[in-house]
């Protein structure tokens with residue numbers, strides 16, 4: 001297969017971990033006889049520095065033309081504590097999601113048997129956990145109108161959803177549930193929010209066309225408890241943008257390391273793959289960042305193009321690295337393996 | 351001391367657990383020679399049924415006249431899945447918070463040594479956990495304008511904050527931090543939301559008048575991870591209404607049972623005390639609900655009026671019940687003790 005892949009390394013540890021994912025894709029090309037073409041472009045804080053904008057036009061163009069985008073990480077603390085900053089790195093990612101129409105962010109959460117000990121949760125709580133979060137990604141409070149009065153004393157953000165925005169991701173989530181454990185849980189705050197009540201109405205309606213899938217509802221505050229108390233109760237979790245941001249990061253602790261979790265963001269025409277961890281600037285350039293989440297995003301990219309065997313080859317190589325302890329220090333305190341060595345090991349085992 | 355206490359049992363298990371808290375207050379009256387007067391009024395689903403409104407005028411009047419409100423629980427699933435319901439039980443609680451000006455919800459989170467085994471988290475993760483969440487309670491998306499277009503296809507909620515709303519709770523939180531471990535963490539989403547940026551600006555400014563308190567910031571998605579990965583890093587967490595709802599319920603899992611956690615909601619002139627658990631309708635009337643959270647809300651009420659010794663007497667009696675295993679089945683699977691017996695035991699030990 002021929003694939004044009006846009007590479008967006010971004011900030012902090014983004015470039016280092018993305019480089020390992022590319023190594024693995026190159027190994028897949030060789031082993032399975034594919035042709036991938038990689039083109040790189042800046043995004044985030046580095047793009048602000050180089051081009052004055054977090055998502056330069058050329059970067060967006062490259063992404064639109066590519067078959068898929070492989071993303072590193074974004075963010076720089078310099079901007080976070082400056083309430084007056086006019087441009088912010090995150091705007092680059094948000095604009096990219098919107099422009100590419102990436103309305104569904106898909107985050108699998110699993111307990112790796114070889115890592116049960118790393119989890120802050122007890123073994124009997126997490127074993128058997130295997131769920132996937134469908135987070136709406138281009139609507140809600142992230143994209144609603146933002147206001148600040150002239151005096152700078154009143155600020156607001158609007159959380160708005162339309163039936164169409166809800167229904168397209170809902171269909172994806174139900175379809176996923178059909179191929180899995182046939183359970184879908186909508187997470188909302190319908191006892192308080194009008195937008196949540198619309199979600200509940202639309203999802204209930206659509207649920208009627210998927211009679212084989214059991215549908216239930218959880219308020220987001222309760223969901224934040226249930227994910228820790230009893231994570232194996234879940235199969236597919238469907239939720240709006242902001243709630244999805246919070247509970248999917250929360251869910252990431254189950255496996256014992258956020259450095260393992262990948263995500264896919266998909267739309268009608270485009271798809272982007274990225275680790276769920278952030279840019280972790282304290283670790284940048286030190287060859288200590290865990291590249292596995294980025295490598296597993298490359299596996300998700302392959303799955304997206306129905307290259308299941310190829311994706312499996314990556315996952316098996318990752319499992320091998322985990323079992324053999326060829327991992328970065330976040331997973332094994334005094335590990336002598338760095339980002340590059342872990343990447344090399346996994347690529348060589350494909 | 352003479353105190354007028356408004357009792358609002360509410361829905362589900364509310365009445366049962368509140369009755370145990372009253373037993374304990376009566377024991378305090380006797381032992382310490384105080385005079386408390388109790389007046390009861392309906393709120394929530396039961397008030398809708400009896401009076402047609404979730405917060406009848408008489409209930410509000412009673413609360414305004416009282417020195418403090420002791421609250422049970424609210425909510426009935428009948429309303430949750432009906433997007434067209436015109437009145438909802440939760441509106442009663444929200445209106446009460448607004449009308450009484452209860453702008454700060456204070457939720458202590460602690461790991462009880464005698465319950466370390468009940469937690470889904472590992473012992474070494476939770477031991478030493480002792481933080482308190484200051485959640486803004488009368489602003490933000492809970493109270494902003496709600497809209498639904500005529501066709502019922504577009505819904506929105508507005509999250510708005512003013513400098514004044516932020517600053518009054520911020521001062522309370524800094525004052526609390528001064529008497530504790532001198533650390534305050536603001537939880538927000540300043541990389542995306544305008545309202546969060548206003549929070550960060552106002553809190554940073556106010557922080558300058560509390561130089562002895564170390565101030566730091568966490569994005570809410572990261573906070574949702576940190577509370578599980580390393581809960582003992584926190585001292586005082588300050589946050590807006592919706593984020594506070596989510597992370598305080600999440601924090602409740604640390605101690606091993608949400609049935610133990612109480613909260614105080616305070617304003618300039620009024621104060622309300624309630625367990626953080628919900629109305630748990632499945633358990634209502636079965637004499638199995640854990641009354642400890644409600645009993646500990648009574649202790650928070652006493653502390654609010656500087657009756658520290660009295661509050662301590664309740665807490666010690668609760669500790670005794672926990673150590674002796676005089677607890678409901680949620681804490682000890684085949685426990686033969688019911689709600690009433692646990693309440694009696696604690697009251698008798700005051």
Ligand SMILES: CC(C)[C@H](C(=O)O)[C@@H](O)C(=O)O
Pocket residue numbers: 074075090093245541542571
């Ligand atoms: C960087 C930030 C804007 C982003 C988000 O909140 O969506 C990130 O936290 C994520 O979840 O992908």
Ligand SMILES: CC(C)[C@H](C(=O)O)[C@@H](O)C(=O)O
Pocket residue numbers: 191192221424425440443595
């Ligand atoms: C019942 C509900 C409206 C309420 C809230 O979300 O504030 C509850 O969850 C709480 O946290 O007190």
